[in-house]
Amino acid sequence: MGRAAVLGAGSWGTAFAKVLADAGTDVTLWARRTEVAEAISTDHVNRFYLDGVDLPSTLKATSDYREALDGASVVVLAVPSQSLRENLAVWAPSIGADATMLSLAKGIESGTLMRMSEVIVEVTGADPSRVAVLSGPNLAKEIAVGQPAATVIACTDSDRALELQKACATGYFRPYTNSDVVGCEIGGACKNVIALACGMASGIGLGENTSASIITRGLAEMIRLGVALGANPATLAGLAGVGDLVATCSSPLSRNRTFGAHLGAGGDMASAQAATNGQVAEGVKSCTSVRALALRHGVEMPLTDAVHRVCHEGMSVREAVGLLLGRRVKPE
Template sequence: MARAAVLGAGSWGTAFAKVLADAGTDVTLWARRAEVAEAISTGHVNPFYLDGIELPPTLAATSDPERALDGADIVVLAVPSQSLRENLAAWTPLIGSDSSLLSLAKGIESGTLLRMSEVISEVTGADPSRVAVLSGPNLAREIAAGQPAATVVACTDEARAVEIQKSCATGYFRPYTNVDVVGCEIGGACKNVIALACGMASGLGLGENTNASIITRGLAEMIRLGVALGANPATLAGLAGVGDLVATCSSPLSRNRTFGTHLAQGGTLASAQAATRGQVAEGVKSCTSVRALAQRSGVEMPLTEAVHKVCHEGLSVREAVGLLLGRRIKPE
């Protein structure tokens, strides 16, 4: 069985490290703060991000990246998308020359408009065939509690995808493999933006018809962008697309949905951040980079445009809804 290092001890990084440990993989979790690593190592809990979840005694934790990465065959990158480049630059000298690099981050890098796999290859110099992504309806707390879930491990090198698949397959966590890295990453980035829109609608008191409409039209935007960038539309109709979209748009555990709800109820970006207990709502920054990527690709994404205007241009949520409802009617 492979040895894994998970870099990032937030809720999803911790939950995925637990999955790896439960699958029998030798795994070390790196935490930026020493007190987080200490709590995991000695108390087998992460009270900062997954309070109340018991972690396996076999899960080691450290605040020393060199110790975490020593001998790792699979390097799991579980830091927010916009901080990945900076962190990865420091870690690159410690990563093995043939290690598989697995991204859990979901976003498009601001400025460069690169997908996370592209950032990883650019910073580390790793061939793209060494870079994999994981995406699916994976709400961290539910998975950490052992509730059944499925996911997609995408890598252009099928053998690496299978190696990662074996390292994280448990009785409650079922990974599927795919070679469509682009589709999985576009699905993961776009769903956070659409979840913000669903949260905004919920915050206005709108119901399930509205939520379903936003999810469906958001999926159409996601597919248009994905196909323009070379994705297989079937990927976006699966776990990494519609599956992840439904979970993130519908669950109160979704940080992006919660963030959007708070904004609609009159909150600011700062207070919405506090409402998500300081955890990153990736869609807040990704809405701008996804919008720019769509514009560069000649793809129309009105929901994404509206979310960007609310988050970064001062448009009220009610005005955004009015803009969307006032759009020209046409065939679906």
């Protein structure tokens, strides 16, 4: 296939650009900061967001988005969900008329309650068939060092999905295709919120039984919301649902879990943000938009509601746990 541009040189954007380069794809990575782009191009490292990982010499980087987008047939959007619209409005005029746009962002936009693919379509005016999403158990550091992982690329255009699959398939990174864009996006957004809850529980000293319960009931919330929006439940039982949920809820590499753990240990929002090295824990903002989306569709999501209350309404983690345990018992 043609050239790929990855817009966003955070940990996951950089790791995915490396995957593309390792797969033999001609790829240029755009970094907002000139010093990040120069370090990648000259020293083949991104010590700012993915320290300790050697990047391929074939991976090019630039701080000029027009240069990155010039001639790109695939545009990978690797910025946080709540800043996607603002960035995309700037980039859109430089994106090719038939370029495939692949979203790595996992969240629901605040205010509009749009999924990322919906934001892309609205901002660019592109046909939805040109928009794909990627989701799965994809912890950036593990993938960047070549540990085996799988993912899902969802697109309503099967030919575009297959092209993307070929562009990023390597010996360590195995992409599967799917047509369920809604399911993949709901899984990606909800798992970050549930990971915050797992981190909070760990932070106050609760163990694996609690974590397993949160993951399982979180999955139930995810499926309820996904089905209400038209997703296939099987998608959420796969890599983009259970797979991503388990990885994000269990790993110390997960920013959302780390953020939640600091809150559970008594930290405030500022110290929790510092614990993630200033990188975005998507679930902090998405918990509010996911909660609002659930209310719009009449879907009950008590774990999501509890996380929102802790992050945005001043409720303590222990109060939230008590609230959840105090709910009436009922059939599973």
